[in-house]
Amino acid sequence: MSEKTVPLAGSLASAFAPALAPAFDLLLDAVCMVDEQGRFVHVSAAGLQIFGYTPQELIGRRMIDLVLPEDRERTLQAAQRVMAGQAHLNFENRYLRKDGQVVHLLWSARWLPEAGLRVAVARDITERKRAEQIQAATYAISEAVHRVQDLGMLCQEVHQSIAALMQGHNLAVALHDEAGRPLSFPYWADRRGPVSPERWANLSAFCHEVIQRGEVRMVRRGVDPEADAWVDPELQCRVGVPLSTPSGVIGALVLKSYGDEAGCSEQDLALLQYICTQLATAIERLQLYGRLRHLSHHDALTGLPNRALLRDRLSLAMARARRGESFLSVLYLDLDRFKEVNDTHGHLVGDHLLQAFADRLKAQLRASDTVARVGGDEFVVLLESPKGLAGNRAAADKIRQAFAPPFEVDGRVLAIQPSLGLADFPADGEEEGQLLSAADQAMYSAKGARP
Numbered sequence: 130m131s132e133k134t135v136p137l138a139g140s141l142a143s144a145f146a147p148a149l150a151p152a153f154d155l156l157l158d159a160v161c162m163v164d165e166q167g168r169f170v171h172v173s174a175a176g177l178q179i180f181g182y183t184p185q186e187l188i189g190r191r192m193i194d195l196v197l198p199e200d201r202e203r204t205l206q207a208a209q210r211v212m213a214g215q216a217h218l219n220f221e222n223r224y225l226r227k228d229g230q231v232v233h234l235l236w237s238a239r240w241l242p243e244a245g246l247r248v249a250v251a252r253d254i255t256e257r258k259r260a261e262q263i264q265a266a267t268y269a270i271s272e273a274v275h276r277v278q279d280l281g282m283l284c285q286e287v288h289q290s291i292a293a294l295m296q297g298h299n300l301a302v303a304l305h306d307e308a309g310r311p312l313s314f315p316y317w318a319d320r321r322g323p324v325s326p327e328r329w330a331n332l333s334a335f336c337h338e339v340i341q342r343g344e345v346r347m348v349r350r351g352v353d354p355e356a357d358a359w360v361d362p363e364l365q366c367r368v369g370v371p372l373s374t375p376s377g378v379i380g381a382l383v384l385k386s387y388g389d390e391a392g393c394s395e396q397d398l399a400l401l402q403y404i405c406t407q408l409a410t411a412i413e414r415l416q417l418y419g420r421l422r423h424l425s426h427h428d429a430l431t432g433l434p435n436r437a438l439l440r441d442r443l444s445l446a447m448a449r450a451r452r453g454e455s456f457l458s459v460l461y462l463d464l465d466r467f468k469e470v471n472d473t474h475g476h477l478v479g480d481h482l483l484q485a486f487a488d489r490l491k492a493q494l495r496a497s498d499t500v501a502r503v504g505g506d507e508f509v510v511l512l513e514s515p516k517g518l519a520g521n522r523a524a525a526d527k528i529r530q531a532f533a534p535p536f537e538v539d540g541r542v543l544a545i546q547p548s549l550g551l552a553d554f555p556a557d558g559e560e561e562g563q564l565l566s567a568a569d570q571a572m573y574s575a576k577g578a579r580p
C-alpha cells in the first residue's frame with residue numbers, strides 16, 4: 130500500500146477490499162469516497178495531489194468545506210441527486226487547495242447504498258479551464274479595445290477581464306504626461322476603499338519607477354527587501370507593468386494584493402504584459418482621438434471653442450432657455466483697430482494680444498460659460514442668467530469695463546478695446562443663426578457709433 134493511501138474505514142472495508150486502494154493510486158484521475166454525511170473516507174494518491182493535503186488532514190473532513198463558497202449550493206444539490214440513486218456524470222465545480230490555489234474538477238459520481246458510500250472519480254481540469262478563461266478574457270479585451278471610446282470605461286472592462294483570470298481586485302492605471310504634469314489616474318479600484326495620501330504618494334512613486342525603467346516590477350512581502358518600506362501592513366504583493374507603445378512608455382498598470390489574496394504568479398505576469406500591450410495601444414488611440422476632437426472644436430491660438438463648438442453650446446443653451454431654466458443672451462465682441470496692431474507691431478504681437486484678450490475675457494466669466502473665437506478678432510460669449518436678462522446685461526457691462534485698462538504685450542502698452550453687441554433670446558432671434566447675426570449687427574452698430 131502506498132504511503133498516501135488511507136485504508137477504507139471500519140465496516141466499509143468489507144465492501145471495498147483494501148487491495149483495491151493501491152490500484153486506485155495508479156489512476157491519473159482522483160478516486161474519492163465520502164460517507165453519507167459527506168466526509169472523506171478514502172482519497173486516492175491523485176486526489177491527495179489535487180487537494181494538496183495529507184491523508185491525515187483529509188480523511189474525516191467534510192468534502193463541502195473544500196468547495197469554493199460560490200459552488201457549494203449546487204454541489205450539495207448534485208450530491209443529493211447522486212444519493213437519490215442518479216448517477217452523476219460530468220459535474221464541474223471548484224475547490225480550494227491547501228496552498229490557496231483554486232482547482233477545477235470534473236466529476237462523475239455514484240451512490241453505493243450497500244456500502245453507504247458515495248464514490249466519485251474526478252479529473253483536474255484547471256489547466257483547460259484557465260486556457261478557456263484566458264481565451265475568453267483576451268477576446269473580451271481585444272473586443273473592448275476596439276469598441277469602447279471612453280478611457281475610464283475601457284480600463285474598467287479590462288479590469289473585469291483581469292479579475293476573472295487572477296486575484297486582481299485592486300488595480301490602478303497611471304498615465305504620464307509629456308508636459309511634465311503629475312501622473313494622472315484615469316482608473317483606480319481598491320477593495321479597501323479610498324487610500325491615505327501617504328499610500329497614494331507611495332503608489333505614484335512606484336508608477337513613476339515602472340514608467341521610467343520601462344520594466345515589469347514585482348515586489349512581494351517577505352521576499353523583496355523593498356517591501357519592508359511599505360506603509361501599508363496589509364499589502365502583500367505589488368506588480369507594476371509599463372504601458373508601452375512603439376512611441377514609448379505612456380503609463381503603468383499596477384495590481385495589488387492584500388492579506389490572504391494570492392499574489393501574481395509568473396504565468397499571470399506574462400498574461401498581464403500581453404494585456405498591457407493591448408491596453409497601451411488602445412489608450413494611445415483614444416488620446417489621439419481626444420486631441421483630434423479637441424483640435425476640431427477649438428481655436429489653436431487661444432484654446433477657446435471655435436464656431437462649430439459654439440453652435441453646439443448655443444443650441445443646448447437655447448434648449449435650457451426654452452425650458453425656462455435660464456435667460457439667454459449672446460454677446461458679440463470685435464476688437465477695434467486691431468489691424469493697426471498687426472501693421473505697427475507685427476503679426477506675432479497681434480497674436481499675443483489676441484491671447485491676452487481671450488484670457489481677460491475668460492477671467493470675467495464662470496468656467497461653465499462659453500467664450501468662443503469665431504473670427505480673426507471676433508469673439509462670442511453666451512450669457513445665461515437664472516433670474517432674468519438684466520443679469521446678462523450686468524455681465525456684459527462688467528466685460529466692457531474689464532477692457533478699459535490697456536494691455537501689456539511683449540513690452541508694449543496697447544490700449545485696445547472691443548465693440549460689443551448684445552442680442553436676447555428669443556426677442557432678437559428664435560433660432561441660432563438669427564440670434565448670432567442679431568448680436569453681430571448690434572456690435573456693428575456699436576462700432577459705427579464709436580468716436
Ligand SMILES: Nc1nc2c(ncn2[C@@H]2O[C@H](COP(=O)(O)OP(=O)(O)OP(=O)(O)O)[C@@H](O)[C@H]2O)c(=O)[nH]1
Nearest residue numbers: 463464465466467468469471476477479480505506
Ligand atoms: N495677429 C493676428 N491677426 C489676425 C489673426 N486673424 C485675423 N487677423 C487680422 O485681424 C484683422 C481683423 O480685421 P478687421 O476686423 O477689419 O480689423 P480692425 O482693425 O479691428 O477693424 P475694426 O474692427 O473695424 O476696428 C485683420 O488685419 C487680420 O489680418 C490672427 O490669428 N493673428
